[in-house]
Amino acid sequence: MNNNIPFLNASIAQALDYTAPILFAALGGVMSENAGVVNIALEGMMRFAAFFGVWGSFVSGNAWVGLLWGIGIGIALGALHAYITVKWAGNQIISGVAINVMAMGMITYLLESIFKTTGYSPPVAYFGAPASKVHLTFLKGIPILGAFAELTILIWFALILVVVLHFVLYHTVLGLRIRAVGENPHAAETLGVNVFKIKWFAVITGSVLAAFGGLALSLGTLSSFTNSMAMGKGFIGLAAMIFGNWTPFGALGAILIFACAQVLQLFMQGTATGFAKLIPLGFYLSLPYMLTIGALIGVVGKAVGPAADGIPYEKES
Amino acid sequence: MKALEVKGIVKQFPGVLANDNINLSINKGEIYAIVGENGAGKSTLMKIIYGLYTPTAGEIFVFDKKVDIKTPHDAIALKIGMVHQEFMLIPRFTVTENIVLGDEPSKGIVFDYKKALGQIKELSEKFGLSVDPAEKVANLPVGIQQRVEILKILRRGAEILIFDEPTAVLTPEETEDLFKTLMKLREDGKTIIFISHKLKEVMAIADRIAVLRRGKLQGIVERDKTSEVELARMVVGRDVVLKIPKAKAKVGETVVSVRDLTVKSKRGIIGLKDVSFDVHAGEIVGIAGVEGNGQAELVNTLIGFIRPVKGSIMFDGEELKLLTPFNIRKKGMAYIPKDRKARGLVLPFKSRENIIMGQHTLYPFSKNGVLNNIEIDKFATKKLQEFDIRPRDIYARVRNLSGGNQQKLILAKEMSMEHKFLLASQPTRGLDIGAMEFVYHKLIEEKESGVAILLISLELSEIMGLSDRILVLYNGEIVGETTPDKTTEEELGLMMLGLKRQEKVAQ
Numbered sequence: 173m174n175n176n177i178p179f180l181n182a183s184i185a186q187a188l189d190y191t192a193p194i195l196f197a198a199l200g201g202v203m204s205e206n207a208g209v210v211n212i213a214l215e216g217m218m219r220f221a222a223f224f225g226v227w228g229s230f231v232s233g234n235a236w237v238g239l240l241w242g243i244g245i246g247i248a249l250g251a252l253h254a255y256i257t258v259k260w261a262g263n264q265i266i267s268g269v270a271i272n273v274m275a276m277g278m279i280t281y282l283l284e285s286i287f288k289t290t291g292y293s294p295p296v297a298y299f300g301a302p303a304s305k306v307h308l309t310f311l312k313g314i315p316i317l318g319a320f321a322e323l324t325i326l327i328w329f330a331l332i333l334v335v336v337l338h339f340v341l342y343h344t345v346l347g348l349r350i351r352a353v354g355e356n357p358h359a360a361e362t363l364g365v366n367v368f369k370i371k372w373f374a375v376i377t378g379s380v381l382a383a384f385g386g387l388a389l390s391l392g393t394l395s396s397f398t399n400s401m402a403m404g405k406g407f408i409g410l411a412a413m414i415f416g417n418w419t420p421f422g423a424l425g426a427i428l429i430f431a432c433a434q435v436l437q438l439f440m441q442g443t444a445t446g447f448a449k450l451i452p453l454g455f456y457l458s459l460p461y462m463l464t465i466g467a468l469i470g471v472v473g474k475a476v477g478p479a480a481d482g483i484p485y486e487k488e489s
Numbered sequence: 490m491k492a493l494e495v496k497g498i499v500k501q502f503p504g505v506l507a508n509d510n511i512n513l514s515i516n517k518g519e520i521y522a523i524v525g526e527n528g529a530g531k532s533t534l535m536k537i538i539y540g541l542y543t544p545t546a547g548e549i550f551v552f553d554k555k556v557d558i559k560t561p562h563d564a565i566a567l568k569i570g571m572v573h574q575e576f577m578l579i580p581r582f583t584v585t586e587n588i589v590l591g592d593e594p595s596k597g598i599v600f601d602y603k604k605a606l607g608q609i610k611e612l613s614e615k616f617g618l619s620v621d622p623a624e625k626v627a628n629l630p631v632g633i634q635q636r637v638e639i640l641k642i643l644r645r646g647a648e649i650l651i652f653d654e655p656t657a658v659l660t661p662e663e664t665e666d667l668f669k670t671l672m673k674l675r676e677d678g679k680t681i682i683f684i685s686h687k688l689k690e691v692m693a694i695a696d697r698i699a700v701l702r703r704g705k706l707q708g709i710v711e712r713d714k715t716s717e718v719e720l721a722r723m724v725v726g727r728d729v730v731l732k733i734p735k736a737k738a739k740v741g742e743t744v745v746s747v748r749d750l751t752v753k754s755k756r757g758i759i760g761l762k763d764v765s766f767d768v769h770a771g772e773i774v775g776i777a778g779v780e781g782n783g784q785a786e787l788v789n790t791l792i793g794f795i796r797p798v799k800g801s802i803m804f805d806g807e808e809l810k811l812l813t814p815f816n817i818r819k820k821g822m823a824y825i826p827k828d829r830k831a832r833g834l835v836l837p838f839k840s841r842e843n844i845i846m847g848q849h850t851l852y853p854f855s856k857n858g859v860l861n862n863i864e865i866d867k868f869a870t871k872k873l874q875e876f877d878i879r880p881r882d883i884y885a886r887v888r889n890l891s892g893g894n895q896q897k898l899i900l901a902k903e904m905s906m907e908h909k910f911l912l913a914s915q916p917t918r919g920l921d922i923g924a925m926e927f928v929y930h931k932l933i934e935e936k937e938s939g940v941a942i943l944l945i946s947l948e949l950s951e952i953m954g955l956s957d958r959i960l961v962l963y964n965g966e967i968v969g970e971t972t973p974d975k976t977t978e979e980e981l982g983l984m985m986l987g988l989k990r991q992e993k994v995a996q
Contacts, residue, residue, distance in 0.1 A: 343599055343600060344595075344598045344599055344600055345593045345595045345598060345599075345600045346598065347600070348586060348590060348593060348600050349590070349591070351579075351582075352579055352582070352590050355579040355580075355581055355582070356577065356578070356579045358577060359577035359578060359579055359587075359590075360590065360591065361561065362561045362571070362573075362577050363565075363577075363590050363591030363592070363641070364561065364562045364565060364591045364592070365590065365591045479579075479580070479581070
């Protein structure tokens with residue numbers, strides 16, 4: 173039995189590695205939508221940040237500088253989304269789609285013009301390098317907990333953020349106001365809450381979280397940017413947010429289910445025997461996505477988001 | 490001491506002069522009512538005082554000081570609070586969270602919920618408005634929700650409390666409770682501004698009454714020196730005949746025949762129990778009862794939204810429960826819903842689109858799935874004229890119409906399709922006197938032209954005035970059948986509350 177423990181721990185670590193980017197995206201969504209602004213640009217923001225992180229790291233040779241670049245682009249994109257949807261009460265879906273489309277085109281262009289390559293960037297300094305990981309050697313060899321012995325700092329940050337965001341939303345004055353704005357901005361306004369300020373704050377913060385998702389991909393899991401980077405992870409994050417009923421812990425739970433399916437897929441590809449071997453590879457590849465759809469069908473009817481989510485807020489004149 | 494004075498207030502909207510030189514002076518510690526029809530400018534005036542609208546001209550004085558109110562924040566700072574017509578509550582939050590929002594007790598950045606609970610408990614005891622501070626607002630009845638609204642503004646130190654049509658959503662019992670609260674607040678020295686179009690309520694509660702009509706101040710009267718009739722004349726601008734010229738029913742054949750109808754309510758319990766009645770051509774059958782005693786189930790079954798557990802409904806010789814709502818309407822059932830915004834209209838659509846709704850698939854409005862805009866416009870223009878719907882603009886968004894005009898639009902829509910049966914569910918709900926009168930006359934007209942009408946209403950005066958026969962619904966059962974000349978409002982009231990019951994209900 174003993175030689176199964178490293179394997180078990182490695183699988184869990186892999187699941188966590190898969191979890192982090194999606195979790196960041198989902199938490200970004202939780203932040204933004206609790207203040208009533210839908211952000212379907214999570215995907216595009218991840219892609220932007222993944223690239224800018226690599227770029228910053230490439231230029232400086234330091235992954236932390238890359239991280240700052242990624243946060244910077246997150247703030248910029250969040251401000252853009254807020255400018256359109258909060259300042260001018262524009263359609264949130266259209267703004268989100270625009271940012272996603274922009275991410276497709278602009279990043280492909282930047283990739284070619286900066287790194288003179290198509291499809292991927294050269295490797296850069298990253299958080300996943302053995303030396304950069306957070307080493308908790310004493311956990312090694314313990315079943316399950318051993319998985320946490322060597323994680324990147326970004327994974328830890330994602331997990332801690334779940335607790336932090338929960339605390340902010342449900343135990344602080346700011347959180348109460350954010351949720352009030354997402355439920356009924358008119359009520360909040362009549363009580364003297366500055367609706368626009370709260371929305372700007374939530375949208376930008378949420379976008380920065382999504383940016384971390386992109387950074388977790390290009391500077392955490394990998395050490396370079398590839399053109400297929402986000403690959404729907406932003407949208408899975410969005411789905412996880414809904415599945416998790418717009419709460420941080422709910423989103424975490426949803427993503428862990430998806431992550432298990434992902435690891436199962438990797439596991440089955442390699443080690444399937446007998447009947448399981450007869451099932452085509454495509455089935456295992458699509459397993460996480462099918463599980464996502466299945467979970468959403470079962471849950472979407474019951475999940476109720478913030479009441480004023482997606483409705484632009486305009487003051488009466 | 491004057492609590493609030495407005496001088497020369499003017500508010501010009503594009504195309505509408507909503508307030509035209511309004512002067513009011515309200516004393517501290519009085520209940521001051523402002524009455525007028527829907528669209529007379531009452532709400533506009535209050536929104537100006539509360540900082541939601543900026544006036545085009547005019548001055549406001551609060552406690553003898555000239556003030557400039559630009560946002561609700563300014564109003565709150567001046568101790569003005571408002572209980573809005575549509576509650577400004579967050580259903581998913583608790584009572585406490587709703588009340589303290591925007592001014593939360595805290596330790597650093599942490600919201601001190603425990604302290605907040607204590608504060609709200611204290612507050613509700615101080616003003617004798619009992620609520621459970623930890624309960625979610627979504628679980629509260631409307632009357633209690635309103636109490637939460639009142640506590641919300643009291644916590645902010647409001648001395649002047651504005652109530653915008655506060656009874657529109659309340660049951661009679663809740664209204665009674667509200668009036669007790671208002672009087673208690675007056676004793677505490679608060680100033681209360683009470684906006685309403687229900688003259689009976691104004692006469693019951695107000696000290697002084699200001700009447701608005703079409704944006705202009707018609708006059709200010711003392712409650713003790715006026716009467717409902719005089720007020721009605723000022724509100725409408727002419728004598729009002731709410732006594733309905735009664736036409737004798739020329740009863741024809743049976744149009745709708747309900748037998749042993751049993752229906753489950755939404756919650757799965759029995760909503761209607763063995764209900765049987767007939768409606769004949771040319772008569773109005775009134776259903777009296779307190780809301781929630783089976784009216785919703787009856788209406789939803791008749792229009793084909795829900796299937797009965799047992800029993801039958803024969804509509805013009807055909808079993809209605811086998812038909813879809815579309816086919817029921819096609820067979821000739823017109824329907825005035827009690828909630829016109831949810832069921833009667835598509836609010837973001839224009840008048841011309843709403844007015845053909847339900848007939849939009851039929852010739853001449855459409856052919857092979859393509860709408861004929863010329864015919865639709867012609868029809869809509871004619872109907873707007875015929876039913877006196879304002880604005881006389883077929884492109885106006887229905888959302889922007891006043892309640893009365895929305896209701897007229899529904900009448901125009903329903904009555905222009907061929908029908909033998911009219912199901913009128915609280916057809917005057919939330920309407921002002923002028924529009925009410927219009928609805929009554931239309932119902933009588935319908936009856937005289939031989940339509941069978943089932944009228945469901947919570948207003949006893951309406952049931953007594955219009956019906957040829959009255960059925961009393963209590964707890965899903967018909968507990969009495971009578972005619973207006975054989976009964977009194979008191980007797981009906983007792984039956985509605987289940988205190989009196991006819992032993993044998995004749996069929």
